[in-house]
Every structure is written in C-alpha cells, then in structure tokens.
Amino acid sequence: MICILSDCASTDSWYWGPSKNGKFSVKSVYYLALNSNIVKNRSDCASASNSLFYKQLWKLDILLKMKLFLWRCCVNACCVNQLLFTTSITHNAKCLICQLDEKSIVHALFRCSFASSCWLASPFRLDTSSFQGNDFKDWICFLFDKYRDAPDQRDCYIQWPSLLWQIWKTRNKVVFIFENPNLTATIKAFNHTVEEGRLGISRFPNPHLPDNNPSSYCLSFDFSLHVSSPTLILAFTDGVWNNKSMKGGRGVILFNGVKRFIAAKCKAGSSFPAASMEAESVRDALLLASSLGFSNLVLFSDCQALVSSLNGISSSLDWAALSIMEDILSISSSFINIEFRFILRSLNKEAHFLAT
Incomplete structure (x- = not known):
C-alpha cells in the first residue's frame, strides 16, 4: 500500500x-x-419560513400591506430604537413616548403606555399586561389562539392587524414629524383601516366602475322620505337573526340626498339576538360613512326600540344591543350632523335583502 x-x-x-x-x-x-x-x-x-406559523400568516385574508408589515415585525426588520442602538445608528434605545424601556417591536406595539391604551380603547378591550411574551411571534400566536373561536373569526383577523398598523403609523409621526400621539385619532384611523380591509378597497380607483364614480348609479325606486339635500347621506340598515341556527346577518346601503347609490355592505355570521344585529348594522353604517369621509348623515332603521333609544327615549333593548349602543354613540360624535329615524320594513327592502 x-x-x-x-x-x-x-x-x-x-x-x-x-x-x-x-x-x-x-x-x-x-x-x-x-x-x-x-x-x-x-x-x-430561514428555518421558520416554511413553518405552520408563516403559512398561517400569509394565508390571512387581509390587505397585502398588513401581511408585509406583520412579516417585517416577525423577522425584526422594523427600525425600532433597540435595533438602531445595537447597530450604533442611534445613541438612545429608550422609547420616545414613555421613556421607560428599550423600544423593541414588542414594546412599541404592545407594552408602551400609548400602545396599551390603544388596545384597551379598541373593540378588543385587551389588557396587554396579561401576556408576557418577549418575541413578536409569541404575541401573534397569542392573538391567533385568543380569537380562534371568535364568532366572526375572519373579521377579527382583519381588526387586530389594522390596530397594530395604526399604532405603528402613530409612532412614526412621533419620530419623524414630532407629533404628539393622539389616542382618538389613532382609533378613528383604525376604524377606517378596518373598513378598508372589510371592503377590500385601496387608494387606487376601481377600474370596474364606469368613470370611477359610484354616484353615477341611480336606483329606480321611490324613497318618499322627504329628504332631498344633496349634501346629506342616507344610510339604510337592517339586521336579521335566526333563533334556531343562532346565526344572523346585517345589511347597509348608502345613498346621497338625491337618491343616488354610493356604497353597500353586508355581513353574516354567528350572532346574538335580533336587536343586537340591528344595532350592529347601525354601527356598520356609521363606520362605512366615516371611512368614506361623510359628515352629514340620516340613518334609517326598522327597529323602533333601537331608534327610540338612540334618540334618548327609553326602550326595551337587550343587554347585547345596549353594549353596542356605547360604540354607536361614540362613533356618532365624529359626525357634524346625524339623525336616527324609524322606517317601515316595506320601505327598507334593499337593506333587508342585503342582511338576508
């Protein structure tokens, strides 16, 4: 050898x-x-890119910009002070809002005093101190698990990414234009983002609409409602509920004061009794009108008890509807002029059709 x-x-x-x-x-x-x-x-x-976590994240039925934002947070690609400090780009790792802790992505979106206030003021009413995860992916898994059994899971998965998005945008205003964080403005922007996600719209014009002008559509039926001002927006709402299946639906349709169609929305899923569905349809109408920038609104509902309660008259609403009333009154304060009127079911066929 x-x-x-x-x-x-x-x-x-x-x-x-x-x-x-x-x-x-x-x-x-x-x-x-x-x-x-x-x-x-x-x-x-790299190791988790093909994992169930990222597959679930990318399959969320939300706007693409939300998916990209969540992914950047998960891979620590957002420029927070903690990351900038470790790369010697900044000399201060503290949060610019609370000055209490290093500004990691988890602190910025969950643990900061402003972020915590946003979560408590949101529809989730979430106390972020109840979870102690240090990694952003842990928080996403926490939200996935917490709202996995929500009555409307799809809508829930639209809402919490929208809230994270608006918290981040508000923090950017603090950093780049030195604007004080405003809780009311952030929640209002959150509602707009949620509506954007629900309607699947963007800031770009819709090529499927002639002249990109929804007001060019005119319906042929007669309202007979004695409202003719072109500056007013008419919102027709209705909610239905099946006590056997425990499921319901709600419909909203908007017209301008000269009876031209503007927008419509419908939604179905598990729900509480009928009065709460009526209340949710009113809330949907307010959020839709607000997201489209309208400030003068006449809202019609065929639920006499709900309309009476909204106009300050005592009525026999159930506890579920009364809990939604607080949101309705809060959103109503953002309008310059708003009226709540009762309408007969026979004159509310379009909203009823959308609800069913």
Whole structure:
C-alpha cells in the first residue's frame, strides 16, 4: 500500500465533499445547512419560513400591506430604537413616548403606555399586561389562539392587524414629524383601516366602475322620505337573526340626498339576538360613512326600540344591543350632523335583502 501511494505521480489537493465536482460553492453550503439544521441554530427566519406559523400568516385574508408589515415585525426588520442602538445608528434605545424601556417591536406595539391604551380603547378591550411574551411571534400566536373561536373569526383577523398598523403609523409621526400621539385619532384611523380591509378597497380607483364614480348609479325606486339635500347621506340598515341556527346577518346601503347609490355592505355570521344585529348594522353604517369621509348623515332603521333609544327615549333593548349602543354613540360624535329615524320594513327592502 505504501509503495502504491509513493509511486502515484499526482499531488494531493483539496476536495469539497458536499459538492459533486469537489469544488466549494455557496450553493453547496446552503444545501448543507438545510440538511444539517445549521440554519435553525443561526437564524429563526430561514428555518421558520416554511413553518405552520408563516403559512398561517400569509394565508390571512387581509390587505397585502398588513401581511408585509406583520412579516417585517416577525423577522425584526422594523427600525425600532433597540435595533438602531445595537447597530450604533442611534445613541438612545429608550422609547420616545414613555421613556421607560428599550423600544423593541414588542414594546412599541404592545407594552408602551400609548400602545396599551390603544388596545384597551379598541373593540378588543385587551389588557396587554396579561401576556408576557418577549418575541413578536409569541404575541401573534397569542392573538391567533385568543380569537380562534371568535364568532366572526375572519373579521377579527382583519381588526387586530389594522390596530397594530395604526399604532405603528402613530409612532412614526412621533419620530419623524414630532407629533404628539393622539389616542382618538389613532382609533378613528383604525376604524377606517378596518373598513378598508372589510371592503377590500385601496387608494387606487376601481377600474370596474364606469368613470370611477359610484354616484353615477341611480336606483329606480321611490324613497318618499322627504329628504332631498344633496349634501346629506342616507344610510339604510337592517339586521336579521335566526333563533334556531343562532346565526344572523346585517345589511347597509348608502345613498346621497338625491337618491343616488354610493356604497353597500353586508355581513353574516354567528350572532346574538335580533336587536343586537340591528344595532350592529347601525354601527356598520356609521363606520362605512366615516371611512368614506361623510359628515352629514340620516340613518334609517326598522327597529323602533333601537331608534327610540338612540334618540334618548327609553326602550326595551337587550343587554347585547345596549353594549353596542356605547360604540354607536361614540362613533356618532365624529359626525357634524346625524339623525336616527324609524322606517317601515316595506320601505327598507334593499337593506333587508342585503342582511338576508
């Protein structure tokens, strides 16, 4: 054996085993890392890219900008003070709002005093101190699990990313234009973002509408409601409920004062009794009108008890409807002029059709 090796004319050379041709390449190292779990030790991002977590994140039925924002938060790609401090871009890692802790992405969106106030003021009424996760993905999993059994899961998955998005935008205003954080403005912007997500709209014009002008559509039926001002918006609402299936629906349709169609919305799912569905349809109408920038509104409902309660007259609403009344009155304060009127079911067929 020694003789054979010593008689060999060739010289020794380096050979890279993971490569077929024996030459080193970045590609071969990449595949070696995938097979030997090196990536799991060095980077959570690459190893988790094909995990159930990211699959669930990318399958969310929300606007693409929301998905990208959540992904950037998960992979620590948002420029928060903690990250900038570690790279010597800034000399202060403290949060610019509360000055109490390092501004990580978790602190910015959940633990900061302003972020906590936003979560408490939102429809979730979430106390962020109840969960102690230190990683953003832990918080996302927490939200997934907490609202997995929500009556309307799809709508819930639209709302909490929208709230995170608006909290982040408000913080950016603090950093870049030195604007004081405003809780009311943030919640109002959150409602607008939720409506944007629900309607699946963006800031770009809709190519499927002629002249991109929804008011060019005119319905042929007669309202007979004695409202003719072109500056007013008429909102027709209705809610239905099936006591056997425990499911219901709600419909909203908006017209301007000269009876031209503007927008419509309908929604179905598990619900509380009929009065609460009527109340939710009123809330839907207010949020839709607010998101479209209208400030003068006449709202019609065929639920006499609800209309009486909204006009300050005592009525026999159930507890579920009364809990929604607080949101309705809060949203109503953002309108310059608003009226609540009762309408007969026979004159509210369009909203009833949408609800069913």
